[in-house]
Amino acid sequence: MAPRCDAVIMSRIEAPRDETTSNLTDRLLAGLPADAVLVDPDVTASYANDMASFCPAGTPAVVVLPRTVEQVQHVMRTATELRVPVVPQGARTGLSGGANATDGCIVLSLTKMDRVLEISPVDRIAVVEPGVVNATLSRAVEEHGLSYPPDPSSWEMCTIGGNIGTASGGLCCVKYGVTAEYVLGLDVVLADGRLMSTGRRTAKGVAGYDLTRLFVGSEGSLGIVVRAVLALKPRPPQQLVLAAEFGSAAAACEAVCRIMAGGHVPSLLELMDRTTVKAVNELTRMGLPESTEALLLAAFDTPDPAADLAAVGELCEAAGATQVVPADDAAESELLLQARRSSLVALEAVKGTTMIDDVCVPRSRLGDLIEGVERIAAKHGLTIGVVAHAGDGNTHPTVCFDAQDPDECRRARESFDEIMGLGLELGGTITGEHGVGVLKKEWLAREIGPVGVEMQRAVKDVFDPLGILNPGKLF
Amino acid sequence: MAPRCDAVIMSRIEAPRDETTSNLTDRLLAGLPADAVLVDPDVTASYANDMASFCPAGTPAVVVLPRTVEQVQHVMRTATELRVPVVPQGARTGLSGGANATDGCIVLSLTKMDRVLEISPVDRIAVVEPGVVNATLSRAVEEHGLSYPPDPSSWEMCTIGGNIGTASGGLCCVKYGVTAEYVLGLDVVLADGRLMSTGRRTAKGVAGYDLTRLFVGSEGSLGIVVRAVLALKPRPPQQLVLAAEFGSAAAACEAVCRIMAGGHVPSLLELMDRTTVKAVNELTRMGLPESTEALLLAAFDTPDPAADLAAVGELCEAAGATQVVPADDAAESELLLQARRSSLVALEAVKGTTMIDDVCVPRSRLGDLIEGVERIAAKHGLTIGVVAHAGDGNTHPTVCFDAQDPDECRRARESFDEIMGLGLELGGTITGEHGVGVLKKEWLAREIGPVGVEMQRAVKDVFDPLGILNPGKLF
Numbered sequence: 001m002a003p004r005c006d007a008v009i010m011s012r013i014e015a016p017r018d019e020t021t022s023n024l025t026d027r028l029l030a031g032l033p034a035d036a037v038l039v040d041p042d043v044t045a046s047y048a049n050d051m052a053s054f055c056p057a058g059t060p061a062v063v064v065l066p067r068t069v070e071q072v073q074h075v076m077r078t079a080t081e082l083r084v085p086v087v088p089q090g091a092r093t094g095l096s097g098g099a100n101a102t103d104g105c106i107v108l109s110l111t112k113m114d115r116v117l118e119i120s121p122v123d124r125i126a127v128v129e130p131g132v133v134n135a136t137l138s139r140a141v142e143e144h145g146l147s148y149p150p151d152p153s154s155w156e157m158c159t160i161g162g163n164i165g166t167a168s169g170g171l172c173c174v175k176y177g178v179t180a181e182y183v184l185g186l187d188v189v190l191a192d193g194r195l196m197s198t199g200r201r202t203a204k205g206v207a208g209y210d211l212t213r214l215f216v217g218s219e220g221s222l223g224i225v226v227r228a229v230l231a232l233k234p235r236p237p238q239q240l241v242l243a244a245e246f247g248s249a250a251a252a253c254e255a256v257c258r259i260m261a262g263g264h265v266p267s268l269l270e271l272m273d274r275t276t277v278k279a280v281n282e283l284t285r286m287g288l289p290e291s292t293e294a295l296l297l298a299a300f301d302t303p304d305p306a307a308d309l310a311a312v313g314e315l316c317e318a319a320g321a322t323q324v325v326p327a328d329d330a331a332e333s334e335l336l337l338q339a340r341r342s343s344l345v346a347l348e349a350v351k352g353t354t355m356i357d358d359v360c361v362p363r364s365r366l367g368d369l370i371e372g373v374e375r376i377a378a379k380h381g382l383t384i385g386v387v388a389h390a391g392d393g394n395t396h397p398t399v400c401f402d403a404q405d406p407d408e409c410r411r412a413r414e415s416f417d418e419i420m421g422l423g424l425e426l427g428g429t430i431t432g433e434h435g436v437g438v439l440k441k442e443w444l445a446r447e448i449g450p451v452g453v454e455m456q457r458a459v460k461d462v463f464d465p466l467g468i469l470n471p472g473k474l475f
Numbered sequence: 476m477a478p479r480c481d482a483v484i485m486s487r488i489e490a491p492r493d494e495t496t497s498n499l500t501d502r503l504l505a506g507l508p509a510d511a512v513l514v515d516p517d518v519t520a521s522y523a524n525d526m527a528s529f530c531p532a533g534t535p536a537v538v539v540l541p542r543t544v545e546q547v548q549h550v551m552r553t554a555t556e557l558r559v560p561v562v563p564q565g566a567r568t569g570l571s572g573g574a575n576a577t578d579g580c581i582v583l584s585l586t587k588m589d590r591v592l593e594i595s596p597v598d599r600i601a602v603v604e605p606g607v608v609n610a611t612l613s614r615a616v617e618e619h620g621l622s623y624p625p626d627p628s629s630w631e632m633c634t635i636g637g638n639i640g641t642a643s644g645g646l647c648c649v650k651y652g653v654t655a656e657y658v659l660g661l662d663v664v665l666a667d668g669r670l671m672s673t674g675r676r677t678a679k680g681v682a683g684y685d686l687t688r689l690f691v692g693s694e695g696s697l698g699i700v701v702r703a704v705l706a707l708k709p710r711p712p713q714q715l716v717l718a719a720e721f722g723s724a725a726a727a728c729e730a731v732c733r734i735m736a737g738g739h740v741p742s743l744l745e746l747m748d749r750t751t752v753k754a755v756n757e758l759t760r761m762g763l764p765e766s767t768e769a770l771l772l773a774a775f776d777t778p779d780p781a782a783d784l785a786a787v788g789e790l791c792e793a794a795g796a797t798q799v800v801p802a803d804d805a806a807e808s809e810l811l812l813q814a815r816r817s818s819l820v821a822l823e824a825v826k827g828t829t830m831i832d833d834v835c836v837p838r839s840r841l842g843d844l845i846e847g848v849e850r851i852a853a854k855h856g857l858t859i860g861v862v863a864h865a866g867d868g869n870t871h872p873t874v875c876f877d878a879q880d881p882d883e884c885r886r887a888r889e890s891f892d893e894i895m896g897l898g899l900e901l902g903g904t905i906t907g908e909h910g911v912g913v914l915k916k917e918w919l920a921r922e923i924g925p926v927g928v929e930m931q932r933a934v935k936d937v938f939d940p941l942g943i944l945n946p947g948k949l950f
Contacts, residue, residue, distance in 0.1 A: 120839065121736040146738075180685065198927070200904050201902055203648070203835065204869050206653075206907065206911075207923060208927065209689055209934055210688045210689060210691065210692055214686075217681045235738065257597045303778060362597075364595065429679075432681065435681055440682075444682055451669050455937065455938065462936075474683065
């Protein structure tokens, strides 16, 4: 999702603005080119939201699109002087409202800072600006025989800066971990416009507190990332996929436990529950048997993936799989993954709207989570499909509802919350990879407790004493 | 190194104490058993230092050895009320003075909190108390087919709490990363005695700021870790080692670059320079050829390590190796590793005393670092051997000197500092895995700059407003 309508440059004369906005715009224009400052309300309104449902968004006063670190510093100095809130944005593909505008804010879109500055195969690092699209980086490093593993579903659109802001995950995490594990160092513009470097460009380093990791996942509330040093991995062999059908979600979860306890390291281990399988069947006519109550997809990118798939296939059968289908090659693998890829679209087709939850539980509790979600769906009379990064215990229970039906909306929100409560009960977290944003801020306090909230707020105050950085998010 | 002399319990009547210490001891004893409070000066003096050279240490007022979280909370509440500094300690194997006592402090030794509370093969986690020795945990998880990779040289003695405090590394890091990457969640007693939980026990989680990582490597300056949830890996196959001899350090570094740029993932990639090879030869009579100017050790724990070693052996030869010796089995591998294992002892034998530096540079600059260290050694007329976790660019230039010779001591310290300066010039860090402690605190400011120092100090103030947690370290 590239920034919409940014070709429509503000007209300082024609756009109706009040005095405050006018002053703000004039100050911004003192350090930014005219085409980097948008004030046309029709244009700025298009920057108000990310992709989350049920998240209020305000009306930005102005949208800025800086191209240099100095321009970002100018924006932050201006914001500090005028006490104007700043909402940093990447591609706005987030699912928690973390990039939603607040009234009168400066939307600081980093999408124009989109250069890959360096790729080093010896040091296995890339240095990038925050607006680089995940897929652009992934393809650029591939040419050097390298891989940047983090692969959120939105990887064709989302930016590295957004990935860092939300510490995003993806399908690869079961083997390769999340974004946080690939961020070695950052250049950050602080709230007052000063530039701070954190971390390093070396493989190791323990000089001082790990502020790099503090910024990763901080949802733009501590500073503006303007440059990142990212760790890369050697490009792995093409993965080979296996699909296993089960007569119950419990059996599929048992297979997940056996695979992980057996010491296997799949490059992907995804689960779709009955509801999701049915929705996918209806949308895509893939012809999955109606008796399939859960579908497990496992992949390996090891030197001998067929051998690994065979071993995992046996574990699936021992756990009760009704059918095990290993792919023979990349094309067949891709076909098997289609079911997973179309899950969210298929669930959206059920009722027109979805709310995607993001509860992560210890993988030993995955079965309990899915069972509990079925109970919650029945209680509220709703369809809730579970798609899960099963190897990580990270589930996306997806509530399907009719947004035109107020009662259904209420029940959707209630069930969404009950699922988070269930996740906490099971020793899990309210968010595995999507972040807190606006959507889950009441729940953050329940997860981390009053002492945790107090200390986190105090850390926020250190970096943002005036409270101008993405206010109303997280806490 | 278990706490020394802790069988000698204080005698409250016999030990000479001033009034302040007496009051402190009485207050501590209100919440701790008598055998957990040591005040005999001969005993407490034995807790004054870790293993760093050139680091001043003060005289502790008292040493406490709590066994429960509640007892740690009592210690911290007491310290806060009486404004007494607290120095947390593990096994005191650190190399930067980070665990050195300050005058009148409470030494808080966590060595008695040494239980492995849980090991879960399905969730691939262990839950431990801070005093668990690294080797104890490693062996305990091995029985479950699992591995806890971080392996500092002192792994037979050092504690997990100490590892967390210094974010320690080891030989395995080139493939498996450092301690920080294995810490999922922490229970921390804050300066005022309150208990805070950070992080999670799930594979993923992004709820709020990553305070877990903030504590890892914070050298006991932000709070007292009393429990940790650690990530585990499946136990890898036994590694197979290759040794390659080179006619120059530059050629060995070139081999390192080719191996890493070639996409190989060794489980170990260590380099010893000419000085180290010579010292090892002299100590152990291993019979390495005198013509060897650098020795490279590479290992693989892959499904087919022999094939990987063959490929890496070819790269070594292409880079100019004079001899390549791949091991056939585990026993031969162990033999090859002996040279590396005896390096530090061998360098210590040169002059009686060593100062071990810990500079990490981008691995593409490894050759420049080693060349620069040779220059610094020549300038100061000193022997400096370089042992390096070459795959990480993490070098341990080890300055050999006669501690009885004041001029040599001065030159040792100067060359030690010049090596850090060189590391920074080459885009590296002053510490890859040993931490800042007392030894490098002047240098931390040079690495992270004034804004970094200001923000780090402010973060410290959030968690330790009275400045009682390990004062005089880091900053």
